[in-house]
Amino acid sequence: MNDGRILIKGNEAVAYGALDAGCRCYFGYPITPQNEIPEAMSRLLPENGGQFVQAESELAASAMLLGAGSCGIPAMTSSSSCGIALMQESLSYMAGSQIPGVIVNMMRGGPGLGDIGPSQGDYFQAVKGGGNGDHRNFVLAPSTAQECYDFMFRAFRLAFTFANPVMVLGDAIVAQIKEGVRRQPPEDALTSDDYAALSAAWRLEGYGRRGSAAKPRLLKSVYLAEGALAERNVLLMRKYEAMRAHVAWEEWQCEDAELIVVAFGSVARIARSAVRQLREQGSRVGLFRPITLFPFPEAALRRVSRDRRLLVMEQNTGQMVEDVRLALDVLARRSTVSWHGIMPGMFIGADDLVEPILTALRED
Amino acid sequence: MSGYQDVIMAGFGGQGVMLIGNLLAQSGLEQGLEVSFIPVYGAEMRGGTANCTVVMDTHPVGSPLVNRPMSSIILNEPSLHKFQPRLREDGVQIVNASLVSRDLLDARKRTVYIPVNDMAHELGNVKMANVVALGAWLRATGALEPDVVKQAMHSVVNAHYAKLIPANIKALEAGYTFAA
Numbered sequence: 001m002n003d004g005r006i007l008i009k010g011n012e013a014v015a016y017g018a019l020d021a022g023c024r025c026y027f028g029y030p031i032t033p034q035n036e037i038p039e040a041m042s043r044l045l046p047e048n049g050g051q052f053v054q055a056e057s058e059l060a061a062s063a064m065l066l067g068a069g070s071c072g073i074p075a076m077t078s079s080s081s082c083g084i085a086l087m088q089e090s091l092s093y094m095a096g097s098q099i100p101g102v103i104v105n106m107m108r109g110g111p112g113l114g115d116i117g118p119s120q121g122d123y124f125q126a127v128k129g130g131g132n133g134d135h136r137n138f139v140l141a142p143s144t145a146q147e148c149y150d151f152m153f154r155a156f157r158l159a160f161t162f163a164n165p166v167m168v169l170g171d172a173i174v175a176q177i178k179e180g181v182r183r184q185p186p187e188d189a190l191t192s193d194d195y196a197a198l199s200a201a202w203r204l205e206g207y208g209r210r211g212s213a214a215k216p217r218l219l220k221s222v223y224l225a226e227g228a229l230a231e232r233n234v235l236l237m238r239k240y241e242a243m244r245a246h247v248a249w250e251e252w253q254c255e256d257a258e259l260i261v262v263a264f265g266s267v268a269r270i271a272r273s274a275v276r277q278l279r280e281q282g283s284r285v286g287l288f289r290p291i292t293l294f295p296f297p298e299a300a301l302r303r304v305s306r307d308r309r310l311l312v313m314e315q316n317t318g319q320m321v322e323d324v325r326l327a328l329d330v331l332a333r334r335s336t337v338s339w340h341g342i343m344p345g346m347f348i349g350a351d352d353l354v355e356p357i358l359t360a361l362r363e364d
Numbered sequence: 365m366s367g368y369q370d371v372i373m374a375g376f377g378g379q380g381v382m383l384i385g386n387l388l389a390q391s392g393l394e395q396g397l398e399v400s401f402i403p404v405y406g407a408e409m410r411g412g413t414a415n416c417t418v419v420m421d422t423h424p425v426g427s428p429l430v431n432r433p434m435s436s437i438i439l440n441e442p443s444l445h446k447f448q449p450r451l452r453e454d455g456v457q458i459v460n461a462s463l464v465s466r467d468l469l470d471a472r473k474r475t476v477y478i479p480v481n482d483m484a485h486e487l488g489n490v491k492m493a494n495v496v497a498l499g500a501w502l503r504a505t506g507a508l509e510p511d512v513v514k515q516a517m518h519s520v521v522n523a524h525y526a527k528l529i530p531a532n533i534k535a536l537e538a539g540y541t542f543a544a
Binding site: 003005007144173176177178179180269270271272273274276347348349350351352 | 386389390393396398399400401402403404424425426427428429430431432519
């Protein structure tokens with residue numbers, strides 16, 4: 001009757017998705033609201049020949065991720081907000097050294113220790129790099145437990161395709177929600193041979209294994225010679241540009257909408273309920289959901305928005321709204337983009353979003 | 365069941381609201397519905413209040429959280445204070461008469477006032493109070509057939525505790541009958 005779906009949390013779906021996508025190593029340190037990820041991984045990986053390490057700190061866990069990635073091993077870590085902040089050193093080094101890895105951030109309130117409720121306060125940190133230097137993470141934002149499972153396949157593929165950190169950016173809601181999830185790997189899921197092939201040109205494996213003529217390989221982020229770092233960063237910039245080919249988004253009820261809500265992750269699914277409610281009452285509103293936050297679906301948003309009013313809804317004091325305004329050219333279209341913020345730690349329902357949408361709809 | 369249904373279940377940590385929330389969500393899933401279950405608890409667990417929200421729908425669940433629920437299961441007084449004002453005017457609440465004073469009930473809200481602790485105790489185990497309350501909720505809302513929930517117990521309960529299922533079926537039936 002339930003067509004094979006299992007009732008699991010978003011966190012558990014992340015763990016199953018990672019395992020099924022070929023993840024071999026997990027390194028992490030406990031923190032609410034993502035603890036079911038390490039809990040599940042501590043069982044799943046050893047049972048399937050992988051390695052689970054509870055590290056002594058988030059910094060250590062992220063350094064282990066760098067180490068595993070440099071050997072071409074599909075590996076991941078997960079944490080929440082303040083824990084992810086501690087990992088930024090390694091993420092920057094991974095980006096600079098072109099080392100793949102998957103990082104899951106189930107956001108909680110901040111700044112600092114904040115609270116354990118839902119928040120989207122790490123948007124800037126995730127999409128603008130987060131660590132030092134001019135680097136970017138590829139960022140995917142799931143809004144359902146099913147997407148928590150499905151996006152892990154995308155995350156590992158992208159990490160190895162671009163040799164770059166990939167962040168899956170969820171929050172306390174999508175982490176803790178239980179929904180029916182179909183544990184069905186996509187047909188094009190990468191195999192261990194695929195990962196080996198994608199990392200063959202650079203991974204560290206002991207150069208003696210590549211024959212007597214082989215030279216040692218070096219993965220590094222330090223380029224001190226004149227012009228060397230510039231050359232490196234131009235290469236990285238071109239790589240970030242190439243990521244645009246993998247941009248993803250969802251449009252819902254946008255065709256005839258007078259106002260389009262722009263929201264990601266958990267807020268997007270709640271906004272969908274609000275939009276549905278308002279549609280039933282005759283309001284012409286729609287929903288645009290960025291699925292990749294970096295790269296941001298700028299072209300799609302420009303096409304969808306035309307001259308229509310946009311309302312950005314996010315659980316922070318105004319972060320994604322900046323990317324929306326940039327996408328639409330802030331000078332030309334300032335008046336058509338309004339914004340509604342939701343403070344961290346609040347558990348909001350559709351009712352909370354209905355009135356702000358109506359207000360924006362009435363705005364002149 | 366017609367379309368959309370939501371419920372907030374609340375009580376002290378340890379009263380088993382998470383278990384019956386899971387059970388109801390699993391039942392909905394096995395009925396072929398779209399479901400969501402989301403727990404809300406503070407950093408403190410034991411003795412504190414815990415609540416969860418279950419949403420069932422015929423199309424994918426948007427908001428897993430609701431401010432004004434269609435129904436609620438209230439197992440202690442603090443939960444009544446928090447959620448009775450939020451219950452929709454046309455909603456129904458299942459209130460634990462063993463722990464909540466009748467004086468606190470809002471006469472304008474449809475209420476099934478049921479002594480779930482005492483009933484569970486008579487059935488042999490006070491820990492089944494949560495399941496008695498779920499039985500009453502099934503009758504009061506007509507959301508799902510009890511048989512679906514009885515079947516789902518096998519999916520939710522760890523094999524180690526499967527021997528407790530027959531007693532819990534009796535508890536579910538007792539609550540269902542009471543609410544008739």
